[in-house]
Amino acid sequence: MKDLNYKSFRILAVDDDSTIRDLYQGILKSNSPSAALPNFELTCCSQGDEAVEAVKRSFEDDAPFAVAFLDLNMPPGPDGEWTAEEIHKVDPRIITVVVTGYRSTNFSKTGQQARFSDKLLYLQKPFHPREIIQFATALSIKWQAQKQLLTMHADLENLVEQRTAELVKSNRLLKIEIENRKRMQQELQQSFESLKIAMHSTIQAISMTVEKRDPYTSGHQQRVANLAKTIAEELELPESQIESIYMAAGIHDIGKISLPAEILVKPIPLSDIEISLVQAHAQAGYDILKGIDFPWAIADIVLQHHERMDGSGYPLGLAGDNIVFEARIICVADVVETMASHRPYRPSIGMDKALEEIVNNRGVLYDPQVVDACLKIFKEKDFSFPG
Ligand SMILES: [Fe+2]
Known part of the structure; x- marks a missing residue:
């Protein structure tokens, strides 16, 4: 009571x-x-x-x-x-x-x-x-x-009403927040895509600048990039790594911009001094690219694209796993494309000889895994250079 x-x-x-x-x-x-x-x-x-x-x-x-x-x-x-x-x-x-x-x-x-x-x-x-x-x-x-x-x-009804109102409010805020985040994510994705497009255009522009001075090797970097990318795809590398290989291959000879144009277009074999000048292009390329904030180690890949598995390459004489894998792929693609194409000082050696070169030096100069993938795409998948 x-x-x-x-x-x-x-x-x-x-x-x-x-x-x-x-x-x-x-x-x-x-x-x-x-x-x-x-x-x-x-x-x-x-x-x-x-x-x-x-x-x-x-x-x-x-x-x-x-x-x-x-x-x-x-x-x-x-x-x-x-x-x-x-x-x-x-x-x-x-x-x-x-x-x-x-x-x-x-x-x-x-x-x-x-x-x-x-x-x-x-x-x-x-x-x-x-x-x-x-x-x-x-x-x-x-x-x-x-x-x-x-x-x-x-009181209970008021409480329920109040809690329901609070829930509805937080639900609405949550929805707005989710929408905002989605929009921000889309905007980020869009600006990332635009940046990527801008980056590719820049790379292409640089690549064309280099090749303008060297009409005999015109299109070389693009053809190497296509072959290197196909090898990377054959090896089932992650998409981002494939992209870095494609991008680095597209400008791997950028350092040649520092060479005298006469050397680039010289129709006879080069002297020892001229050869060492040409070999300096790997380091020159690195020096040009090291200051650019790429999402991948493009400068290192360019620096090492003339290294060989037995340490006989240049400029650092790196061997085996010390050479970044991306550079090992570009190296094989570069050799095959160069031998298969005409040069100022010689006609094309031919695709058969080019593939023979990488098979003969499989595991010595060239990464065996990369060589196998390269052979497979030429022999089983009918890869060919455009034009
Ligand atoms: Fe090169």
């Missing part, structure tokens, strides 16, 4: 008979609060419409009645059931007890017909004071419990 936290309940007693009203006063007003019983604040009315007004006022004053005892017949005014119905229109929570001395009244039928049947009870006259106290106490406590239940229910 303490949990219900009541102090006193408002009771409405309506009867046209002043003796009965006095009786209510005597029964409920003399009741003092105790551990077992609540205190009651009694309001008496003699007519139904007066009672409806009292309920309206109680509602406006935010001091609602818990229970209303209503006499059934109250001439000349409306009866107790009309009063009960009107009262419930104003305050649907009030519990009404219709008190009647007429035994003929069909209580259950009237109760079932009422829209507020769960808030309508009947009590027969003559009543015992104890009945009034018991009805007032039990119904007030029920009224209080229902009030608390409604409050808890409303």
